[in-house]
Amino acid sequence: MRYFLTVSTPVPEAHQDAARAQGRARSEQFIEQLGRHLLRGRSLVKDVVEEIQPDSSQFFGQQETVHAAAPTDEAAGAPS
Numbered sequence: 001m002r003y004f005l006t007v008s009t010p011v012p013e014a015h016q017d018a019a020r021a022q023g024r025a026r027s028e029q030f031i032e033q034l035g036r037h038l039l040r041g042r043s044l045v046k047d048v049v050e051e052i053q054p055d056s057s058q059f060f061g062q063q064e065t066v067h068a069a070a071p072t073d074e075a076a077g078a079p080s
Contacts, residue, residue, distance in 0.1 A: 011019045037044060 034044075037047070
């Protein structure tokens with residue numbers, strides 16, 4: 001948040017009332033979304049981590065995940 005506020009250009013005086021109104025609306029929307037999330041009882045941190053770094057099971061079927069996780073003897077460099 002600090003970085004965003006540091007690099008954001010100032011809002012011209014003529015647009016400040018509209019910017020404040022939009023900021024209030026966005027803030028209220030965020031609070032509502034956060035409230036719904038908290039009612040579900042899940043960890044916000046866990047949801048953010050899963051969104052940033054999804055589990056490989058979301059991309060592969062179970063069988064493919066097992067093969068991707070366990071290299072074959074050839075892939076490990078063992079003689080055939």
